[in-house]
């Protein structure tokens with residue numbers, strides 16, 4: 001297809017504003033997917049995405065649109081996630097595009113990630129096409145929201161299409177607008193190849209598959225390619241696109257978004273953000289890559305069965321191909337044995353990675369409670385980064401500790417401003433600023449410790465505003481805080497994987513809450529287990545897990561063997577995610593107790 005008839009675009013939006021639904025309608029209306037294969041949120045291909053109803057991964061698909069001017073246009077549509085944890089995926093997809101369709105829910109208006117995503121699109125010099133969605137809802141106020149987009153973002157909305165992605169109303173106009181208003185790719189097919197790797201995955205049969213946006217030049221089977229960052233060279237075995245099924249093509253040209261397979265067995269050779277060129281006619285310069293994302297949250301991942309350490313290592317390396325923001329390095333824990341310290345962009349990201357490792361690589365894992373990176377200033381003048389509470393030096397060697405703070409922007413209807421201010425205060429937030437957005441909403445700006453944000457801030461914010469608040473945050477700076485390490489002892493023994501770092505003012509409450517929670521979560525065993533929280537050797541809270549009195553089998557009357565077996569199997573099942581630590585068996589939930597405890601009482 002002629003390059004001027006190509007359109008590469010992303011759909012960007014705040015979570016739940018209807019990106020995936022709009023993508024579904026576009027695929028349907030262009031007959032990209034046959035009716036019988038059509039299912040809701042078709043681009044959310046992972047089971048995990050479908051179950052949770054959220055987009056986690058970006059997804060690229062090629063389709064042909066027959067426009068009203070009689071010409072055919074080739075669209076590459078890249079669906080992107082909306083949750084703040086996955087902004088990295090969004091920025092990668094945007095680098096592969098020339099334009100973006102901005103979907104705004106006409107009932108909810110501009111939200112925090114609407115703005116965050118628009119800024120990312122502007123950073124990538126994309127043309128933005130605003131679209132008002134959900135106009136079928138009785139509460140939709142398209143005119144008010146248009147004004148809001150103009151005021152807050154500065155985009156002209158006079159021609160913005162008003163649609164219902166659900167029913168398909170006016171989606172045809174969006175397709176026409178894409179043709180008219182979004183630009184064609186600018187590259188030159190006669191120049192040396194420059195293909196931006198925006199994603200990759202490991203295929204057990206074909207090796208690493210690189211997803212690319214061809215910015216200049218062409219590539220076909222048999223070409224010798226070079227990854228410019230790593231210098232690795234391979235011979236291309238196949239190229240193609242996704243429709244969303246994988247389709248093999250003769251050649252990928254400038255403006256195409258597709259995949260390259262080259263029997264790449266060495267995972268390290270492929271890096272998302274790298275540029276592929278041809279070995280015999282290389283480009284002078286690589287394309288501008290992506291900013292390395294710094295993980296916000298760290299946690300240990302350990303195989304329940306120690307023998308599967310190597311499998312976990314292998315799985316992490318493969319998963320990293322498909323999720324470049326994941327970081328990991330080996331670590332050991334007295335309690336849990338050999339595992340990995342992993343860095344994530346947020347808790348949802350951590351949850352998703354853990355679940356993908358379990359599902360896609362059949363692993364059984366224990367994750368330790370998440371931590372941010374602390375800067376520890378020792379009395380000897382040295383500074384070290386500590387991302388694992390267990391690794392904190394003894395208190396007498398510490399001069400002071402700094403923790404990461406973020407700038408949080410919270411958009412909230414006026415009647416909830418008080419509730420949000422209360423919440424921010426409780427979470428050690430410091431008020432910075434407040435702006436009036438429109439008649440009904442305010443934007444609150446706080447500086448807050450990241451550690452308070454990552455735990456339950458999001459849920460608490462939603463529940464105290466009936467779901468009406470939205471927020472976005474970015475790292476601001478490190479600040480000195482009065483922090484201490486709290487150890488947890490089970491049966492008199494410190495369990496390193498349960499240690500947490502807390503603010504001194506919260507230590508007693510958290511210590512209490514933590515011991516109570518652990519008592520709830522750790523099943524009774526044959527003997528009584530004291531549970532203690534201690535700071536610097538001084539116990540600040542304690543409780544006991546009483547000894548088990550009855551044997552489960554006692555419940556089975558007579559000799560009903562099948563029932564007995566079932567019960568034992570059930571017990572075994574429940575044990576899967578348990579780890580024997582010393583003489584105590586600890587379930588996965590206990591390691592995450594810090595996330596579920598209520599320490600406000």
Ligand SMILES: Nc1nc2c(ncn2[C@@H]2O[C@H](COP(=O)(O)OP(=O)(O)OP(=O)(O)O)[C@@H](O)[C@H]2O)c(=O)[nH]1
Pocket residue numbers: 013014015016017018019020021022041053054055080081082083133134135136137163164165166167
């Ligand atoms: N009434 C109405 N509901 C819609 C419309 N478009 C989408 N929805 C609903 O809004 C919800 C969210 O839609 P999605 O398409 O999954 O939203 P998304 O923006 O892709 O969300 P993420 O993928 O999680 O970022 C779903 O329950 C949709 O059925 C619409 O035009 N009208």
